[in-house]
Structures are given as structure tokens and as C-alpha cells.
Amino acid sequence: MHPVLKIILQRLALGLVTLFVVSIVIFTAVNMLPGDFAQAILGQGATPEAVDAIRRDLGLDQPPVTRYLQWLSGALQGDLGNSFAQANFASFVGADSGVRTTVAQQIAPRFENTMFLAGVTAAIAVPFAVTLGILAALYRNSVFDKAANIGTLTSISSPEFFVAYILILFLAVLNPMLPSLSNIYEGMPFSERLEKTLLPALTLTLVVTAHMMRMTRAAILNLMASPYIEMARLKGVKPIRVIVRHALPNALAPIINVVALNLAYLITGVVVVEVVFVYPGIGQLFVDSVKIRDIPVVQACCLIFAAAYILLNLTADILSIVSNPRLRHPK
Amino acid sequence: MTRISRRGLLTTGAAAGVLAASGLPLRAQAKKGGRLRAGLNGANTSDSWDGRTHSDLFMIASAQGAVFDSLTEIKADGTLVGELATDWEASSDAKTWTFNLRQGVTFHNGKPFGADDVLESLQMHVAEGAKSAAKPIVSAISEMKKTGDHQVQFTLEAGNADFPYLLSDYHILMYPAGQIEEAIAKGIGTGLYQVQAFEPGVRMVATRFPNHYKGEEAGWFDEIEYIAINDSTARMNALLTGQVDAINRIDFKTEALLRANPMIRIQEVTGNQHYTFPMLTNVAPFNDVNVRRALKYGVNRQEMVDKILQGHGLAASDTPIGPANPYYHAEMEPLTYDPDKAKFYLKEAGLTSLDIDLNVSDAAFNGAVDAAQLYQASAKSGGININVVQEPADGYWSNVWLKKPFCASYFSGRATEDWMFATAYEAGVPWNDSQWDSEDSARFQELLLTARAELDSNKRREQYHEMQQILRDDGGVIIPMFANYVQAVSNKVASPDKVGNLWQMDNARMAERWWMA
Numbered sequence: 001m002h003p004v005l006k007i008i009l010q011r012l013a014l015g016l017v018t019l020f021v022v023s024i025v026i027f028t029a030v031n032m033l034p035g036d037f038a039q040a041i042l043g044q045g046a047t048p049e050a051v052d053a054i055r056r057d058l059g060l061d062q063p064p065v066t067r068y069l070q071w072l073s074g075a076l077q078g079d080l081g082n083s084f085a086q087a088n089f090a091s092f093v094g095a096d097s098g099v100r101t102t103v104a105q106q107i108a109p110r111f112e113n114t115m116f117l118a119g120v121t122a123a124i125a126v127p128f129a130v131t132l133g134i135l136a137a138l139y140r141n142s143v144f145d146k147a148a149n150i151g152t153l154t155s156i157s158s159p160e161f162f163v164a165y166i167l168i169l170f171l172a173v174l175n176p177m178l179p180s181l182s183n184i185y186e187g188m189p190f191s192e193r194l195e196k197t198l199l200p201a202l203t204l205t206l207v208v209t210a211h212m213m214r215m216t217r218a219a220i221l222n223l224m225a226s227p228y229i230e231m232a233r234l235k236g237v238k239p240i241r242v243i244v245r246h247a248l249p250n251a252l253a254p255i256i257n258v259v260a261l262n263l264a265y266l267i268t269g270v271v272v273v274e275v276v277f278v279y280p281g282i283g284q285l286f287v288d289s290v291k292i293r294d295i296p297v298v299q300a301c302c303l304i305f306a307a308a309y310i311l312l313n314l315t316a317d318i319l320s321i322v323s324n325p326r327l328r329h330p331k
Numbered sequence: 332m333t334r335i336s337r338r339g340l341l342t343t344g345a346a347a348g349v350l351a352a353s354g355l356p357l358r359a360q361a362k363k364g365g366r367l368r369a370g371l372n373g374a375n376t377s378d379s380w381d382g383r384t385h386s387d388l389f390m391i392a393s394a395q396g397a398v399f400d401s402l403t404e405i406k407a408d409g410t411l412v413g414e415l416a417t418d419w420e421a422s423s424d425a426k427t428w429t430f431n432l433r434q435g436v437t438f439h440n441g442k443p444f445g446a447d448d449v450l451e452s453l454q455m456h457v458a459e460g461a462k463s464a465a466k467p468i469v470s471a472i473s474e475m476k477k478t479g480d481h482q483v484q485f486t487l488e489a490g491n492a493d494f495p496y497l498l499s500d501y502h503i504l505m506y507p508a509g510q511i512e513e514a515i516a517k518g519i520g521t522g523l524y525q526v527q528a529f530e531p532g533v534r535m536v537a538t539r540f541p542n543h544y545k546g547e548e549a550g551w552f553d554e555i556e557y558i559a560i561n562d563s564t565a566r567m568n569a570l571l572t573g574q575v576d577a578i579n580r581i582d583f584k585t586e587a588l589l590r591a592n593p594m595i596r597i598q599e600v601t602g603n604q605h606y607t608f609p610m611l612t613n614v615a616p617f618n619d620v621n622v623r624r625a626l627k628y629g630v631n632r633q634e635m636v637d638k639i640l641q642g643h644g645l646a647a648s649d650t651p652i653g654p655a656n657p658y659y660h661a662e663m664e665p666l667t668y669d670p671d672k673a674k675f676y677l678k679e680a681g682l683t684s685l686d687i688d689l690n691v692s693d694a695a696f697n698g699a700v701d702a703a704q705l706y707q708a709s710a711k712s713g714g715i716n717i718n719v720v721q722e723p724a725d726g727y728w729s730n731v732w733l734k735k736p737f738c739a740s741y742f743s744g745r746a747t748e749d750w751m752f753a754t755a756y757e758a759g760v761p762w763n764d765s766q767w768d769s770e771d772s773a774r775f776q777e778l779l780l781t782a783r784a785e786l787d788s789n790k791r792r793e794q795y796h797e798m799q800q801i802l803r804d805d806g807g808v809i810i811p812m813f814a815n816y817v818q819a820v821s822n823k824v825a826s827p828d829k830v831g832n833l834w835q836m837d838n839a840r841m842a843e844r845w846w847m848a
Contacts (some may be wrong), residue, residue: 035726041377041384042462042728047761050462051729084375086531106376109530165564172572181370181565181574183558185534275562278370278569282534288376290533297376 004321004328008314015310022306023075023299027068030295037084037293053093056230058084067248071299079298080104085289103300107282109186109302114281116184117204118266120197126212126259133216133255138243140221152210164203164276171199182277200277204270215258219251253320260316268305340718365847366554367824368436369836370566370575374559376532380518383456383463388579388756391501392839393535393557394528398439399504399520402430402449403495405746405838407831409655411496415444415521416634425490425784432481436544438507438514439525446477451508465502467753475806490784491793493747501839503587519811522549523843534558537842550845567819570595577845579835583641589819601645603653603744603751603830605810606696608689608706609764611622612771612807614736620771620805621680626805627666629710632811638705639698643815649663649806650799651742651751653813658748658795666803673713684714690731696726702811733764739762741814746833748795749783756802765807775801823848 038054055061059070074081079102086101132152136145155163172180182196220243223229232246233239271283282301289297321327373387382399385391395401399811404414416430437443456463474486487494497503505521506514513519523545528781535557539550558575561564563582568579571592581589581597587642589595610617610626617623623675632646640846645654648666652659691703700721707717722731731738745751753760758768758776758780769776775798782794802808816835820826825848831838837845 033725034723035729039726039729051464083376085375086379168568168572172568176572179574180572181558181560181569183534185530186530219451276561276565278558278562278565281529285376292375292377294376 004318008318011314011317015307015314017309019303019306022302023072024068026299026302027064027295028305029073030290030293030298031064033290033293035293037295041084041294067295071082071296075299075303078289080300083297084294085297085313105295106297107285107300107304109283110280110282110285113184113279114267114270114283116193117197117200117270117279117281118263120194120201121204121208121266122247122263125208125262127210128205129212130216130255132209133213134220134248136213136244137224137247138239139219140217145217148213152206152213154204156208156210160203160207160270160272161276163206164200164273167199167203167206168276171202180277182279182282197279200270200273200279203273204266205276208265211260211262212255216227216251216255219254220247223250249323252323256323257316260312264309264312267308334483359827361551361846363551363553363846365552366556367577367775367842367845367847368556368575368630369841370558370560370569371836372559372561372563372566372580374532374561376523378531380526380529382465382502382547383461383465385463385501388835388839389535389557389559391834392836392841393529393537394504394518394520394683395501395522396836396839397524397537397555397842398518398522398526399506400522401500401503401505402432402498405496405831405833407827407837408842409657409746409831409833411499414499415449416495416498419495421492421494421786423786425492425494425786426486426487428485428494429478430483430485430495432483433544434481436521438521439519439540440507440510442510444505444506444507444521445480446483447508450475450477450482450512452504452506455511456503456508463502465500468497468500468503489780491560491749492784492786493749495623496747497750499746501834509660524555527554527766532559533554540569545843549843552842555842570819570821573821576824577818577836578840579816579818581817581819583643583817586641586817594822596822597817597819597821598826598830599643599815600830600832601653601813601815602655602813603651603742603746604816605647605651605653605701605742605812606639606699607651607740608703608809608811609732609738609740610807610809611736611764611766611768612768616680616682616685617736617807617843619680621676621681623805623807625673625676625680625685625713625715626710627809628669628676629715630666630706630811631668631709631810632666633704634668634709635702635811639702640812640814643817645815646812647703647813648803648809649808650802650812651755651798651808651810652748652795653744655744655746656748658792660796660799663796663799663803663817668709669680670709670713673710673715676713682714685717686716686718687737688718688720689737689739690720690722690735692724692727692731694722694727694731696741696814706811707708731835733762743834748798749779752779752798753783755808755834767807771807772801772805820845 037058038051038060042050059067071081081103083101083103083106132148136148139145147292151161168180171178178199179196180199182200184196224247229242229246271287274281274283286301366669371389371392374389378390380394382394383392400414402414402416404412406412413432415436417433419428419430421428432446438444453469453475455461456465471488472485473488476484478484507519518529523540523543525540526537528536538554543550560569566578567585570578590597610623612618627649636642636644636646646665670674689703691699693699703719707719710717732740742755745754755764756767757760757779776799776842778794782791785791818836824845826837826845
């Protein structure tokens with residue numbers, strides 16, 4: 001078997017184990033929180049009678065281990081269960097009508113939105129950060145290099161909501177160019193959707209750029225002292241060509257790793273930005289679901305988040321192997 | 332603009348105050364057309380068209396406020412009118428009620444509305460295993476029958492003069508009989524607007540239903556869009572950048588910014604929403620009326636209004652009956668902060684000082700923890716040492732409220748006195764958060780039942796005034812303040828001179844009552 005293929009299979013198997021562990025941890029954690037779905041949803045109206053009725057309906061009266069095993073056997077067959085949130089009162093007379101919203105139905109549109117935002121952000125941020133990094137390496141220690149460093153470090157050090165509000169202030173309130181409300185919905189024309197997604201995407205770009213840009217710069221500078229770069233320079237190759245042609249290909253591995261890490265962050269960690277721009281992404285759904293203890297949805301979200309990290313890390317590792325002939329053809 | 336005191340505003344008529352604040356012409360002519368976009372909070376992923384579950388603004392405004400109708404409706408000025416009922420009649424003991432239903436009404440799917448729909452829709456609330464917040468209202472009906480295609484008759488277990496008011500409850504919506512599941516899934520009602528899109532916790536879009544029975548008097552917009560914006564800064568941004576035309580619940584800290592914008596007006600109404608500190612009157616030391624009186628004199632109510640509500644409220648005197656209630660006792664002598672009296676009543680109770688725990692969380696109401704700390708500071712000079720115990724917001728309603736002897740809570744208030752008392756002050760009801768019963772005041776419980784069946788409004792007024800006094804003097808719930816409803820509206824949208832004060836956003840009916848300027 002090709003060594004790269006072997007690595008992929010090994011890593012995927014390990015990923016499944018990780019997902020299993022994550023599901024146990026999340027299930028235990030949600031169960032340890034005070035209150036359950038019945039109490040959370042009834043709020044002030046949580047009479048013991050009503051709480052019991054809901055618990056019975058949803059099977060929350062079963063011991064946690066039984067519930068976990070039920071969930072697990074469903075999940076192994078690809079059934080993530082039904083969302084409590086939409087199931088609870090759907091029946092007319094209190095009896096189960098059988099019509100329920102599955103977790104997959106509830107998550108799918110939100111996940112699609114999250115991927116859209118992550119995609120738009122990545123499309124802006126990755127080329128921007130890498131270019132900036134290359135230029136900073138090219139003009140290192142110049143005013144440009146310092147300004148780029150200071151600028152990106154400032155934006156990464158500010159809390160996300162602060163960056164978001166600053167952008168809203170300048171781009172939506174003072175100069176009304178972009179909408180501050182990103183309430184996209186299914187069936188919205190692509191151009192409108194893109195326009196509404198632009199402000200959150202720019203906010204996230206500012207948040208993730210520093211990391212990628214500095215890694216690009218550092219990885220390239222690291223190589224600049226190598227003999228083969230010196231050789232290229234002595235040959236009379238132009239500095240920009242030295243970097244792009246000779247240094248960058250060998251610096252790709254660490255850059256790809258950082259990019260992957262940031263992409264995973266864009267999928268899993270942007271709830272604050274979603275709240276500020278009212279973007280209906282998966283982060284909002286996740287927080288809402290934790291609030292009402294909707295365990296099936298929380299579980300599914302966590303699995304998605306964990307899977308995003310596992311898959312992107314795996315992709316990063318594969319790409320760094322592919323980009324490095326020494327690793328591609330191990331002796 | 333001269334400053335109008337909030338109390339003055341109430342006595343001189345809220346309409347005049349709102350008028351002065353909004354600067355709108357006195358008789359603006361409503362016109363058809365346009366699209367209302369509102370940014371509202373209180374939306375959840377668990378939202379649905381099932382009226383039994385509604386508890387917060389987003390769904391109340393979407394369901395009762397636009398897509399569904401109830402039998403009766405409370406107008407902005409507090410009067411009761413028929414919605415799907417045209418008129419009603421009570422027997423002299425207020426026990427048997429006959430409602431005539433509106434003819435020629437159809438649901439959005441074309442099904443005509445009639446008596447069967449009423450009976451089946453009410454049945455939803457009392458069905459076995461059903462979880463409805465309106466269950467107590469409907470279960471007080473011992474018999475309901477169809478007396479004609481468009482007439483129903485209800486027999487109550489005990490006389491209740493307010494029964495038609497109760498039917499205006501936002502949980503009690505009319506669904507098409509035999510299609511209720513479908514109606515809940517798709518949002519099929521008889522309301523002014525027909526659902527086009529609904530994503531729980533995200534948005535709701537509806538268009539004007541043609542040939543509606545409210546015809547030319549209401550429902551001016553062609554289309555409405557309600558956007559769920561739970562974050563108050565995001566709501567304000569959306570309004571400031573013109574992406575929505577109205578928002579509810581503005582953040583008082585940024586109120587000045589909104590006021591400075593000439594394109595936006597602030598609507599503020601004082602209603603029945605009140606913040607409370609209930610004590611369990613069956614637990615020592617709160618079973619002693621003198622201890623309760625000492626605690627009543629230890630609160631600086633005006634300070635709480637000024638600091639917790641930033642002035643957007645009204646000091647209350649431990650009664651839940653507010654300015655939006657018909658028999659609100661406005662002339663009753665208010666309770667004021669008086670540490671000497673607090674000491675006096677402690678002495679009456681045989682104590683020199685009192686040490687108690689007060690369990691609070693901001694889940695009870697915004698600023699509850701700060702309010703408790705203010706209370707702690709003001710009560711100290713009356714010899715009362717309050718230990719503020721901060722509880723987690725998660726599970727507050729199930730673990731603290733009704734369980735701890737002294738905690739914080741809130742009520743949005745009710746349209747009628749009896750409704751409010753029956754919710755939280757009648758002996759034995761589940762939300763009686765002070766365990767207030769005839770051992771505490773036999774007179775109160777007796778008046779509660781007499782006034783309920785009393786059809787003579789002068790007699791009722793006397794009875795309800797006396798009950799408010801009893802609560803002020805002996806009651807087990809400290810109610811320091813009524814909290815105003817404060818919302819902001821773009822001047823692109825016009826609203827009537829008088830907006831409702833029972834609930835936010837013109838009693839959640841802005842889709843029905845407002846229009847494009």
C-alpha cells in the first residue's frame with residue numbers, strides 16, 4: 001500500500017475514535033449542567049406535572065447510560081436523532097404524532113450558511129495573508145513590514161466583537177456601503193447573499209490574517225539563510241522571484257498547517273461574530289441548543305466541529321507530505 | 332421639549348405624552364402598502380406555531396399579532412372588542428357565556444371558520460398530557476357546546492366576569508378543526524397576514540391576506556418581515572443602518588444615541604410588567620406580617636427605578652395591578668423608604684435585627700443582582716441584614732423560584748385584576764410564589780372570589796382597590812417597580828397616537844395597527 005494512503009487510513013480510524021470520545025465527553029458535560037430540556041423550555045411554567053410529561057415524551061426519564069447507548073446506536077447507523085426543540089409540543093393532544101424534525105434537518109441549513117461564511121472568508125483571507133506575508137518577507141524590517149505586523153497584530157489582539165463594531169461603524173453607519181445585518185436565508189440570490197456576508201467575512205479576515213501572515217513571513221525568512229537561496233541570489237535572480245520560486249515551495253508545509261487550523265476555527269468558533277451580525281450559522285444554533293439542553297443537536301454540532309478539526313488537520317498533513325518530495329518518497 | 336414626569340404622563344393620559352414625544356400629527360391618515368421589517372428579540376430555535384408554547388415577543392407578534400386570531404382582542408386603549416367573536420352575553424351569575432362568532436371568515440387554506448374550530452382549538456389546552464400555559468383558563472370551563480354554526484356556549488365552574496378578557500390570551504389562538512397539526516406545522520390561521528417563510532429562531536415573513544374580515548381598518552402593510560435579533564446592540568445597529576424599521580427592548584445605556592437620531596423615535600409605555608421579590612409566607616420569618624412590613628419599608632423603590640431601570644419605570648407599592656389595568660388604584664398612598672418604620676416593625680416582631688438570604692440571578696429580570704445589592708444597602712439602616720446569594724441563571728426558575736424563601740422574579744402582568752390574582756395570588760395556584768392564602772388574609776381570598784363574579788363595575792372597583800391595599804400592607808411579594816416597555820421605531824413607519832401598554836410593540840400587534848408613513 002502506498003505510504004500516503006496508509007497514513008490517511010490510519011488517521012481516519014484515529015479520527016473515529018476521537019469522535020467517539022468527544023461524544024462521551026459532551027454527553028456527560030451536558031448532563032452535568034443544572035436543569036434539563038423540560039425545565040429549560042418551560043421556564044417559569046415548570047410545574048412538576050408538565051416537566052414529567054415532557055421528560056416522558058422525549059425519553060429523558062431514562063437513565064443517562066441508556067440514553068447515550070440509544071443515541072450511539074442511532075448515530076452509528078447515520079441517524080442523529082430528533083431535535084427536542086421542534087419535537088416537544090408538535091403533537092395536537094399531547095400524544096406523539098410521529099412528525100418530528102430530525103437533527104439533520106435542523107442543522108443542514110445552518111451548516112450550509114456556516115460553510116458559506118467560512119468559504120467567503122477563506123477566499124479573502126488566505127490569498128491576502130499569504131501575499132502580505134510574502135511582501136513582508138521581501139521587504140523585511142522596512143516600514144511596510146512593520147506596518148503589516150502592527151496592523152495584523154492589533155486586529156488579532158482585539159476582541160472579535162470590537163473589530164466587528166469598528167467595521168460596522170465605518171462601513172455601515174458612517175459610510176453606508178455594506179449592510180450590518182447578515183440575515184441571509186435559503187433562496188436568497190447569490191449576489192445579495194454575498195453582499196450580506198461581506199462584513200462578517202471581513203471581520204473574520206482581520207481576525208485570522210495575523211496568524212497566517214506571520215507564519216508565511218517566518219517560514220520564508222527561515223529559509224532565506226539556506227545555501228541554495230544564497231546560490232540563487234548570487235546567480236542574480238530577482239528578490240521576488242527568489243522568494244516565490246525558490247523559498248515558498250519549501251515553506252509550504254507550515255503555512256498549510258496554519259491555514260488549516262484557521263479554517264477549522266472559521267467553522268467552529270465564530271459564534272460571537274454570528275451574534276453581532278445576526279448571521280444564522282451553526283454557532284448560534286449550538287449556543288441556543290446548549291441553553292435549552294437540546295442534547296441531540298448539541299451532540300451533532302460537537303461531532304461536526306470535531307470532524308472539521310480532524311479532517312482539516314488530516315488534509316494539512318497530506319498536503320505537506322505531497323508538497324515535500326522528501327516525504328513523498330521516503331527511503 | 333419640557334420633561335414630563337412619568338407619573339404626570341399617566342394621569343394626564345398617555346396618548347398626549349406619546350404624541351409630544353413622537354411629534355406626529357394628531358390625526359395621521361393610515362395608508363396601505365409597504366413592507367414592515369422589525370428586529371425582535373425573544374426568538375428561539377424551539378419556536379413553533381403552537382400557541383400553547385408561546386412565551387416571548389417574537390412568536391407572540393408573529394402568531395397572535397399577525398397570522399392567527401383569538402376570540403377577543405384588547406385594543407390599545409385597554410378596551411375589549413371581539414376579534415373572531417362579534418359579541419357575547421353572560422348569565423346574571425357570570426357563569427354561562429354565549430359567544431356569537433363572526434360569519435364569512437376563512438382560514439388561509441380556504442376552510443371557513445365556525446363553532447367547531449373554537450371548540451377544538453380550546454380543547455388543545457386541556458387535552459391529556461398537553462402542556463399549555465393557558466390550561467388554568469380553559470380548565471375553568473366545565474362545559475362547552477356548539478349552539479349554532481356560529482355560536483358557542485361556555486359554562487364555567489364558577490362565575491367569572493372577566494371571562495371574555497381571558498379569551499384574548501395570546502396562547503388561545505383559533506386553529507382549523509381537524510387540521511390542527513397541519514396548521515401548527517405551516518402556520519394556517521385567520522389572521523391578517525399569511526405565512527410565506529418561517530425559520531424558527533431566525534425569521535418570519537408573511538403577506539397580507541386578501542379579503543380579510545378586518546378589511547380597511549387594519550393590516551396596512553403588504554408584507555411583514557420579523558427578524559430574530561436577540562442581541563440588543565445588533566438590534567440597535569440594524570435600526571440605525573435602516574435595515575429594520577422597528578426594534579423592541581432598547582438598551583437604556585445607548586438610548587441617548589437613538590434619541591439623537593432624527594429619523595428614529597422612541598416609544599415608551601408604562602404597563603403592568605413588574606419586577607418582584609417574593610417571600611414564602613409559610614416559612615419563618617416571613618410568616619410574620621411584621622417582618623414582611625419591615626422588609627417593605629427597607630426598599631428604596633424610587634432609587635431602584637432610577638438606577639436599575641434608569642428612570643424607565645414607575646415605583647410600585649407591592650401590588651401587581653399596574654397602570655394598564657382597568658381598576659388600578661392610582662390614588663393609593665404609596666409605600667416609601669423608611670428605615671425607622673422598618674426598625675419599628677422589627678421590634679413589633681420581637682426582633683432587634685434580621686438576617687436573611689436573598690437568592691437572585693439576572694435570569695429573574697435584567698439587573699436583579701444589582702437591585703438586590705441596592706436593597707441590601709438600603710435595608711441595612713433599618714436593621715435588616717440581607718445576604719445576597721447569587722444563583723446561576725441556568726435552572727433558576729426550577730431550582731430557586733418557588734423554592735427559596737426569598738428570591739427575585741418578574742411578571743409581565745395581566746390585562747385584568749382577576750387574571751393577575753388568579754395567576755399568582757389565589758390560594759393554591761401553582762405560580763403563587765408567596766404561598767399567599769387565607770391564613771395570611773382571609774379577606775383577600777374572599778374578595779378575590781366575590782369580585783370575580785361581580786358584573787357591577789363600581790362595586791368591582793371598590794373590591795379591587797381594597798385588595799390592592801391589602802397587598803400593600805400585608806402582602807408577601809415585594810414589588811418595587813413597574814418596568815416600562817421601551818422600543819424604537821423609524822419615522823418611515825407611522826403608529827397611532829395611542830399604542831398598547833399590555834405588552835411590547837403595541838401589544839405585539841404592530842403588523843395590524845401601524846403603517847408606512
